[in-house]
Amino acid sequence: MEIEGKLGSVILARLEPHADLLESILEIAKRHKMKAGVILSITGSLDRAVFQRFQPGRDSTQVIGVEEMVGPIESSGHGIIGIVDAPDRGDVPFGVGKYTHGDSYAHVHLTVTNATETVCGHVMPGCIVRSNHAVSHFTIMIAPIEEAALKLRIDGTPDAGSRGVYHLLETISA
Template identity: 30%
Template sequence: MKTYLVLIFFLLISLKSMPQVVSSNGKYFAFRLGPHEDIKKSILKFAKDSKIKAGCIVSAVGSLEQLNIRFANQESAQKKKGHFEIVSLTGTFSDTSSHIHLSVSDSTGITTGGHLMEDNLIYTTLEIIIVELTEVEFTKEKDITYGYSELVIKPRSKQK
């Protein structure tokens, strides 16, 4: 009996550590943001206005006049003014939260990246394509491993 209990215990632990996989169809949106617009505020406003429960960034090309990112495991963000090319913008979001990373290069080609914060202001343009995952929803729940609120992916409940 003890052997079965131990096996069940290890099975339950292994199930908890398995990646959460949920498939979904998607609905794509393409739009352009202009000078001085805030990337994060604009994405979250679009998600809220469109009632997006699960979205991700597919592609983004553009430039910034102000950079504001938080590096890994740091309390505060680093803000810089200048001209930066966006070389990567990736992440997940919903109408209530986001987890987005940004990488940029400066005029010498030096590249840096981190967590997208508010006050990343567009210089000339940001051409962005996002996808709404129409059959799932993203929520955040506290993960006891490190104490952070982490992404939870759930099938979207059928609306009547």
């Protein structure tokens, strides 16, 4: 499935030292009422990075683990923005982002490097902006996609046994 939308005005944001990267992205998405968006660039230094990535599992299976890297760290990333569509979940927060139905949602990939390693994974809460200067140069660029909605659809509840997690793409009339 595919739909078309229009790339809106690009938002350039400088994040302040000690800001949480994921929280900052979600705040921008909420403030601009984005139903769909693209994170074009994440560039800057972090004191700490927290991310999910595949870990070696038993019997050649893959499991997802949460890792932390301490800084100084250089980072580069990109991602997508949408909204949570989980009407069956009620008002009880769930998942890594403690989401509820209708919340802004971000799926962000970040590559981070310190003096000894470089890794890539999904951004989690706890990625903390670093700056050696009073005014940070950690910059993100985000653009809304107008006339479109990207919905993180979550069917059912955890106690229902099975549930689906997928993206719904919808065209919105101008």
